Amino acid sequence: xxxENSKTILSVQGxxxxxxxxxxLKGIDLTVKSGEIHAIMGLNGSGKSTFAKVLAGHAxxxxxxxxxxxxxxxxxxxPPEERARAGLFLAFQYPIEIPGxxxxxxxxxxxxxxxxxxxxxxxDPLEFDDFVREKMKLLExxxxxxxxxxxEGFSGGExxxxxxxxxxxxxxxxxxxxxxxxxxDIDALRIVxxxxxxxxxxxxxxxxVTHYQRLLDYIVPDYVHVMxxxxxxxxxxxxxxxxxxxRGYDWLHENRRSLSGASA
Amino acid sequence: MNATAQLDYLAxxxxxxxxxxxxxxxxLNQLRMQAxxxxxxxxxxxxxxxxxxxxxxxxxAPLTYQPSRPECNLQARDLERWYLKEAKHRLVxxxxxxxxxxxxxxxxxxxTIGNLPDFVSSHAAILEFQLGRHAAFDRNIFTALNTAFLxxxxxxxxxxxxxxxxxxxxxFVATQNExxxxxxxxxxxxxxxxxxxxxxxxxxxxSAYITNSVTEIGLAANAHAKHIRIxxxxxxxxHLASCAVSQAHASHYQSVSISLGSQISRYNxxxxxxxxxxxxxxxxxxxxxxxxxxxTHTCIDHAKPNGTSRQQHKCIVDGSAHAVFNGKIVVHPHxxxxxxxxxxxxxxxxxxxxxxxxxxxxxxxxxxxxAHGATVGQLDREEIFYLESRGLSEVVARNLxxxxxxxxxxxxxxIVSLKRQLEQTVLSRTRSNPS
Ligand SMILES: Nc1ncnc2c1ncn2[C@@H]1O[C@H](COP(=O)(O)OP(=O)(O)OP(=O)(O)O)[C@@H](O)[C@H]1O
Ligand SMILES: [Mg+2]
Numbered sequence: 001x002x003x004e005n006s007k008t009i010l011s012v013q014g015x016x017x018x019x020x021x022x023x024x025l026k027g028i029d030l031t032v033k034s035g036e037i038h039a040i041m042g043l044n045g046s047g048k049s050t051f052a053k054v055l056a057g058h059a060x061x062x063x064x065x066x067x068x069x070x071x072x073x074x075x076x077x078x079p080p081e082e083r084a085r086a087g088l089f090l091a092f093q094y095p096i097e098i099p100g101x102x103x104x105x106x107x108x109x110x111x112x113x114x115x116x117x118x119x120x121x122x123x124d125p126l127e128f129d130d131f132v133r134e135k136m137k138l139l140e141x142x143x144x145x146x147x148x149x150x151x152e153g154f155s156g157g158e159x160x161x162x163x164x165x166x167x168x169x170x171x172x173x174x175x176x177x178x179x180x181x182x183x184x185d186i187d188a189l190r191i192v193x194x195x196x197x198x199x200x201x202x203x204x205x206x207x208x209v210t211h212y213q214r215l216l217d218y219i220v221p222d223y224v225h226v227m228x229x230x231x232x233x234x235x236x237x238x239x240x241x242x243x244x245x246x247r248g249y250d251w252l253h254e255n256r257r258s259l260s261g262a263s264a
Numbered sequence: 265m266n267a268t269a270q271l272d273y274l275a276x277x278x279x280x281x282x283x284x285x286x287x288x289x290x291x292l293n294q295l296r297m298q299a300x301x302x303x304x305x306x307x308x309x310x311x312x313x314x315x316x317x318x319x320x321x322x323x324x325a326p327l328t329y330q331p332s333r334p335e336c337n338l339q340a341r342d343l344e345r346w347y348l349k350e351a352k353h354r355l356v357x358x359x360x361x362x363x364x365x366x367x368x369x370x371x372x373x374x375x376t377i378g379n380l381p382d383f384v385s386s387h388a389a390i391l392e393f394q395l396g397r398h399a400a401f402d403r404n405i406f407t408a409l410n411t412a413f414l415x416x417x418x419x420x421x422x423x424x425x426x427x428x429x430x431x432x433x434x435x436f437v438a439t440q441n442e443x444x445x446x447x448x449x450x451x452x453x454x455x456x457x458x459x460x461x462x463x464x465x466x467x468x469x470x471s472a473y474i475t476n477s478v479t480e481i482g483l484a485a486n487a488h489a490k491h492i493r494i495x496x497x498x499x500x501x502x503h504l505a506s507c508a509v510s511q512a513h514a515s516h517y518q519s520v521s522i523s524l525g526s527q528i529s530r531y532n533x534x535x536x537x538x539x540x541x542x543x544x545x546x547x548x549x550x551x552x553x554x555x556x557x558x559x560t561h562t563c564i565d566h567a568k569p570n571g572t573s574r575q576q577h578k579c580i581v582d583g584s585a586h587a588v589f590n591g592k593i594v595v596h597p598h599x600x601x602x603x604x605x606x607x608x609x610x611x612x613x614x615x616x617x618x619x620x621x622x623x624x625x626x627x628x629x630x631x632x633x634x635a636h637g638a639t640v641g642q643l644d645r646e647e648i649f650y651l652e653s654r655g656l657s658e659v660v661a662r663n664l665x666x667x668x669x670x671x672x673x674x675x676x677x678x679i680v681s682l683k684r685q686l687e688q689t690v691l692s693r694t695r696s697n698p699s
Contacts, residue, residue: 056649056653057649057652057653058649059645059649060645079652079658080649080652080653081652081653081655081656081657081658081661083653084652084653084654084655085655089653090653092650092653095650096644096646096647096650098647098650098651098665098668099668099672100667100668100669100670100671100672101664101665101667101668101671106651106654106664109656109660109664110651110654110655110656113654113655113656113660114655117655149668166654170654170655
């Protein structure tokens, strides 16, 4: 929801990033205020996941320009774990499998780390077990996912649910959900989207990266951005997503060409 | 290693032989004599010996560590931290010498368990036939030395069709500085018996010493033995060990050996599937750092048809340490329908860590399944990032992933309290920074 005079959580200005000397992000501007839900759409390879991983602090990307303020802090100076502790959360497009680490052990470690940072009470294994089971009910997850290794052998949809479970546990200020809808069946999409909606409130914010209107029917965005070749080329309201759904991305391309033609 | 150094080491060790023999029987004296003669015909191995290609023990040669003295001022409280609540039977050897007042043997009617000298006369018939018969000493100088100095040792015989539910803990404690000790174990499982043996090497101090140990395991038809071996010596120690297992028809041997390093450690495990349908399951984990060297040589010998062996060895190497794994599998010409698998997985935690892993398959039968594979890798950067993105620091993330790599092996230890102890050790031992 767009809230009058709400605080800015994230402010990205002219962000440029490259990997192995190849420029991927070419000047991104984005402001996210508390309470807001933003959707980022765009063709495959346009840089959406790169943007998400750069925000989360992936070391493979070199920042070549611009700035990012997160809750008034210079985000780009922080190592990834401090970004997470400060309240930034990325639900990965492709969550990693970690054989040998029990999901419950991992979830509790993450939860307690963030709790400690916030000066809040940590939970012992028994307390945590009760707590996490409640959260899992919201996402209609079976409790045997707790005993299995992190994401190991999880189906695509199960991995996505496990990501949203982490979001529910960590209660981030800003959640970036990278294609959380991919791999989810219709029922799962509804359940997971409901879970996200229950976490969303006026004090936090969400960035949804998606290709499909289907998700945005459940989680209604305040803003829709279109990314193309490493830039946000257009921003609109939720109706922009509908337009993209019917018209695709080509017309934007035309638009941009004529725009740049005009400016030359 | 030069010839003088060789002489120094062997000469100084042999100077104190023969050890005082009290009521020893002729057969035992003879065994020691044979071993003593074998020492005389062998030399300390050098890297020119194929079996020692990666492991340079020349630093051992100048050491003139004398046999340890049979003295022990320890009380139970000194050792309690290693006691396992699951183990009803515990034999304690301090610097290789049996300490009765620290040992507990429950239910002596159910099995034969205790210190070798107590059985030399009463069980001469079995012992003469078994002791020193599994672990050959004519081709291994360290086994020969151990046998030449044979005096105390754990003797465990499980009678026919007897199931010993609680594990047996044999605790070898090192306390003296600059000595050599000769731990020895003999486990015999009669037909249809079942037992779990924990062979545990610990140190009370950071002293330098040499442990030269030999374990022999004989399993009769359908006998089952689980053998958990933990080497957690002082970082200054030299640990040279052999274990020889002979398996009869349809017997089952399961081994989990954990090496937590010392200056130089070497473990030879020889498993002979001497009769049909025998099975063995061999898991190993080496976790070393600094400038440690840990070498595991295993040989699984399929002598008869329908045998099964499964082996998994993992090394976690940090600092400038060097791990060696040599896994030999022999399938004799008539050992048809052998099914054998071997996997060696290695994790290097630093740029200067090193591992040499070598499968050595000698297959002379045609109808066999033999799978083997080896990998050497580092911690996965994407996995580290995933954990960091959830707020875990890099050190915690690396520790957790290292632990996860080890967990598969630790999970095969059937004693919960021991498994927990080792999990903690692994979690706290892996503190390296990536740079
Ligand atoms: N290591 C790399 N080397 C070269 N190019 C890379 C590397 N990693 C990513 N890229 C490129 O960066 C571009 C952006 O990738 P990114 O994953 O951010 O796209 P995306 O918008 O998330 O696409 P999708 O919708 O398919 O998920 C792609 O063209 C990709 O090939
Ligand atoms: Mg993507």
